[in-house]
Amino acid sequence: MRKGQITIQAIVFLIIGLLLGAAIGYFIAPKPTGDIDALQKELEDKEAQLQQIQAQLQDALSQLENLKQGKTITIKVWAIGPDPPSEYRFLNFKLAAEVLNEMLRDLGSNVTIEIEGQFFARPIEWEQYRQNFYQSFAAGEAPDVYLTGHEDIGYLAENNFIIPLDDYIDKYWDLIYYDIFPTLWKSVEYKGQKWAVPQDTEARPLYFRKDVLRQLGWSEEEINALPEKIKNGEFTLQDLLEVAKQAVDAGLVERGILHRVKEGYDYLQFYLAYGGSLWNPQTGKMVFNTTAWELTLNWFYDAVYEYGVISPNQFSGDWDADFHGPFTEGRALFLSGGTWHKGEWIQKGLLTEEEFKEVVGYALHPAARPGGKPVTLSHPLVYTITTQAKERGLDEIAFVLVTLVTLPTFNSKHAVQSAHLAITRSQVMETQYSQDWFLQDVAYMLEYTTFIPNHPDWGKYSRIVFNALRAVETGDMTPSEALNYMINEMQAQIGDSVEFVE
Amino acid sequence: MSGESIWQKEITGEDIKRFFQFLFGALKDVFINLYNKFYDYGSQIISRYGSKMAIFFFLIPSLGFISIFYFLPFVLTFLIGLTSMDFTFQWNWVGIQNYIRIINDSFAPKILGNTFFYVFTTLSFFNVGMALVVSLITNHIPDEVGSAVRGIWLLPRITPSTVYALLWLWAARRESNALINWFLGLLGIPPIDWMLNHPWVIVILVNGFVGTSFGMIVFTAALKSIPEDYYRAARVDGASTWEIIRYIEIPMIKWPLLFVTAYQTLSLLTSFEYILILTDGGPGLYTTEVWSLYSYHVAFRSYGGTVEIGYGAALATVLVIIGIILSIIYWKVFKFEEMMSEPKIEV
Numbered sequence: 001m002r003k004g005q006i007t008i009q010a011i012v013f014l015i016i017g018l019l020l021g022a023a024i025g026y027f028i029a030p031k032p033t034g035d036i037d038a039l040q041k042e043l044e045d046k047e048a049q050l051q052q053i054q055a056q057l058q059d060a061l062s063q064l065e066n067l068k069q070g071k072t073i074t075i076k077v078w079a080i081g082p083d084p085p086s087e088y089r090f091l092n093f094k095l096a097a098e099v100l101n102e103m104l105r106d107l108g109s110n111v112t113i114e115i116e117g118q119f120f121a122r123p124i125e126w127e128q129y130r131q132n133f134y135q136s137f138a139a140g141e142a143p144d145v146y147l148t149g150h151e152d153i154g155y156l157a158e159n160n161f162i163i164p165l166d167d168y169i170d171k172y173w174d175l176i177y178y179d180i181f182p183t184l185w186k187s188v189e190y191k192g193q194k195w196a197v198p199q200d201t202e203a204r205p206l207y208f209r210k211d212v213l214r215q216l217g218w219s220e221e222e223i224n225a226l227p228e229k230i231k232n233g234e235f236t237l238q239d240l241l242e243v244a245k246q247a248v249d250a251g252l253v254e255r256g257i258l259h260r261v262k263e264g265y266d267y268l269q270f271y272l273a274y275g276g277s278l279w280n281p282q283t284g285k286m287v288f289n290t291t292a293w294e295l296t297l298n299w300f301y302d303a304v305y306e307y308g309v310i311s312p313n314q315f316s317g318d319w320d321a322d323f324h325g326p327f328t329e330g331r332a333l334f335l336s337g338g339t340w341h342k343g344e345w346i347q348k349g350l351l352t353e354e355e356f357k358e359v360v361g362y363a364l365h366p367a368a369r370p371g372g373k374p375v376t377l378s379h380p381l382v383y384t385i386t387t388q389a390k391e392r393g394l395d396e397i398a399f400v401l402v403t404l405v406t407l408p409t410f411n412s413k414h415a416v417q418s419a420h421l422a423i424t425r426s427q428v429m430e431t432q433y434s435q436d437w438f439l440q441d442v443a444y445m446l447e448y449t450t451f452i453p454n455h456p457d458w459g460k461y462s463r464i465v466f467n468a469l470r471a472v473e474t475g476d477m478t479p480s481e482a483l484n485y486m487i488n489e490m491q492a493q494i495g496d497s498v499e500f501v502e
Numbered sequence: 503m504s505g506e507s508i509w510q511k512e513i514t515g516e517d518i519k520r521f522f523q524f525l526f527g528a529l530k531d532v533f534i535n536l537y538n539k540f541y542d543y544g545s546q547i548i549s550r551y552g553s554k555m556a557i558f559f560f561l562i563p564s565l566g567f568i569s570i571f572y573f574l575p576f577v578l579t580f581l582i583g584l585t586s587m588d589f590t591f592q593w594n595w596v597g598i599q600n601y602i603r604i605i606n607d608s609f610a611p612k613i614l615g616n617t618f619f620y621v622f623t624t625l626s627f628f629n630v631g632m633a634l635v636v637s638l639i640t641n642h643i644p645d646e647v648g649s650a651v652r653g654i655w656l657l658p659r660i661t662p663s664t665v666y667a668l669l670w671l672w673a674a675r676r677e678s679n680a681l682i683n684w685f686l687g688l689l690g691i692p693p694i695d696w697m698l699n700h701p702w703v704i705v706i707l708v709n710g711f712v713g714t715s716f717g718m719i720v721f722t723a724a725l726k727s728i729p730e731d732y733y734r735a736a737r738v739d740g741a742s743t744w745e746i747i748r749y750i751e752i753p754m755i756k757w758p759l760l761f762v763t764a765y766q767t768l769s770l771l772t773s774f775e776y777i778l779i780l781t782d783g784g785p786g787l788y789t790t791e792v793w794s795l796y797s798y799h800v801a802f803r804s805y806g807g808t809v810e811i812g813y814g815a816a817l818a819t820v821l822v823i824i825g826i827i828l829s830i831i832y833w834k835v836f837k838f839e840e841m842m843s844e845p846k847i848e849v
Contacts, residue, residue, distance in 0.1 A: 126805060127804060127805060131809075134589035134590070155808070316697060318671075457808065460808050470784065470787060471786050474789070476786030476789065477787060489608075
């Protein structure tokens with residue numbers, strides 16, 4: 001027990017000693033000479049300065065490193081055909097980047113522009129392409145440059161996917177943008193701002209087989225005069241049905257008229273020919289013209305059931321077996337298509353350039369009544385810059401590239417290979433473009449062209465139209481039932497976005 | 503330097519063998535260690551909290567798996583169904599507005615009718631009916647022939663579904679030289695536009711031929727497990743083949759029959775891939791559109807770029823509810839509890 005007591009005593013002394021020492025130390029310690037707060041602040045200031053200097057030094061060092069090694073800026077571009085010949089919508093960026101890099105090197109810069117991204121072609125269709133974009137956007141991996149149909153602009157702008165480009169366009173106005181066909185600018189405007197740069201445009205001709213008309217007893221002069229007659233309103237939608245029926249009745253062709261086999265916009269031209277319009281730029285609302293739709297539905301019904309010139313399940317068909325095949329093999333007389341189809345037929349080897357010249361003619365879509373105005377529809381594709389490009393600080397560089405590919409040299413590569421029309425006035429005279437007789441031939445159609453609305457609800461309008469036309473063709477609905485369906489669905493789904501006119 | 507380094511040495515079979523021995527050995531160690539750890543914790547929990555808690559402990563891995571991959575998707579679908587979500591993937595809550603829209607959707611009754619027609623017809627004619635016929639017939643013919651026939655019936659099941667559907671699409675084309683019309687032509691029947699005039703026939707045939715094989719396998723297995731004595735006794739009593747089928751085989755495979763009926767109902771209710779490829783819901787307005795396809799179309803397909811993921815999810819939720827109701831009905835009417843309680847095949 002003694003041993004234990006000694007230990008406790010020793011511990012107690014030690015603690016007392018420590019406390020004493022601390023107390024003495026506290027009282028005899030030298031007092032600080034100035035205000036302690038001021039000193040503290042000075043110290044913090046010095047530290048902050050040091051950190052700033054360090055950061056600057058770091059920055060300068062990394063810049064030096066960049067200069068030494070060269071800096072690579074990657075721009076991500078997405079474009080779609082879906083027709084394979086339209087690959088220059090994407091490839092042109094690579095070509096433009098090469099030129100730009102050459103220039104940068106010559107100027108002594110170490111910056112290199114690299115293009116990554118993708119050209120989407122069939123079997124990827126528009127729906128999937130759009131879905132890919134929205135999903136990559138949600139993941140923060142959206143492309144910097146996104147090619148899309150001009151009608152998407154309303155939706156993309158409204159939901160903050162893309163940035164307005166007025167300031168960018170103004171900057172390079174005198175380089176190329178002054179030269180773009182003024183009608184095309186209309187297609188990229190939404191709420192008074194420009195949201196995109198037109199990439200291409202096209203017309204939708206009515207193709208016809210000259211050889212079949214010859215067999216029907218048409219003279220060469222009559223055949224060659226047909227586009228002019230249509231232009232002057234002397235050959236109407238009614239005549240179209242009559243001639244198609246003659247060819248079917250004579251056993252020359254299996255089908256009189258072919259139209260697209262999936263949802264799309266080509267068939268809207270018949271509604272436009274009947275005096276319908278799709279939107280009112282004043283109010284910004286879409287337009288539903290009851291009379292024009294009634295006449296259009298009746299025309300389709302007659303074409304299938306009175307004249308037997310359109311197949312009742314054309315809308316469930318296959319692109320090759322029910323569209324390209326029958327026409328290029330001469331088993332159909334008329335085809336409501338687009339200028340790009342010529343490019344597709346040649347590239348697929350369905351027709352050679354010579355055969356096309358020999359057996360295929362093309363005109364506007366006829367007017368509904370004698371003396372009326374014929375129509376075509378354009379669907380310009382456009383380059384947009386995403387808000388994510390701006391967040392990454394790449395919007396300026398992305399726009400420079402868009403500007404470069406808009407130059408006639410680049411754009412003509414695309415236009416010629418895919419049979420799309422020029423977007424700038426000077427492009428019409430551009431060496432490659434001016435040698436393409438077909439593109440020169442159809443250029444006049446742009447004077448008759450119309451666009452679909454840049455409205456966020458356009459997709460619903462389009463789907464209702466497609467459902468109604470398809471139901472009339474298959475006999476599921478009479479034209480009047482289909483009209484009622486359209487009116488009811490439009491009112492129920494997008495009533496606030498549509499103006500109904502008689 | 504003399505001698506070859508390890509990188510220059512040629513790799514022999516022995517090396518590969520050793521490598522795999524090492525790999526599997528290591529894997530085995532890891533696995534056994536994990537298992538022991540898990541087992542130790544388990545035993546600790548049993549001793550500390552009793553065996554009831556231990557059940558939960560041992561269920562954790564599979565509960566986690568089930569909730570992530572099975573339960574969560576349904577919860578998400580249900581929640582998205584309460585929004586007006588579109589391509590922007592924003593959760594804009596709209597309450598039960600989507601469900602009100604379903605009630606007012608002028609095509610919902612037609613599509614629901616299509617769905618029940620499709621499920622009922624495919625089920626009764628093929629997935630159960632044809633499956634039963636095939637397994638009964640192949641059970642009553644010599645086994646080698648029977649097996650071969652059943653093997654052939656399995657072919658559509660192992661053909662990639664897109665290829666299989668596209669082949670049908672070509673066979674059923676309107677031209678006189680398409681396969682079906684060519685056959686009919688031999689009999690002097692003029693060509694028929696199958697996809698336009700009889701789309702349901704093709705849709706049901708395609709689904710049915712694939713669906714038959716599942717029931718066929720289950721029924722055949724059940725038939726094979728009926729003891730030979732029953733057949734012998736029946737034959738001694740002078741029973742015909744039909745009587746054997748009627749009074750011995752069908753009663754004995756009652757439970758597999760009910761199971762296949764219930765299982766295939768639910769699977770047909772939600773499957774739409776063949777319809778998508780064959781008709782895409784056409785040829786007219788929603789002619790062959792079924793509920794699940796409608797939900798897909800609304801949520802993901804729009805040429806003009808407008809999609810309604812919220813509305814599509816609400817439609818999908820309705821389908822889940824229909825599935826649950828049907829399951830309960832089957833459970834009650836077919837007395838599934840009784841089936842689950844003890845094996846019904848052994849006699």
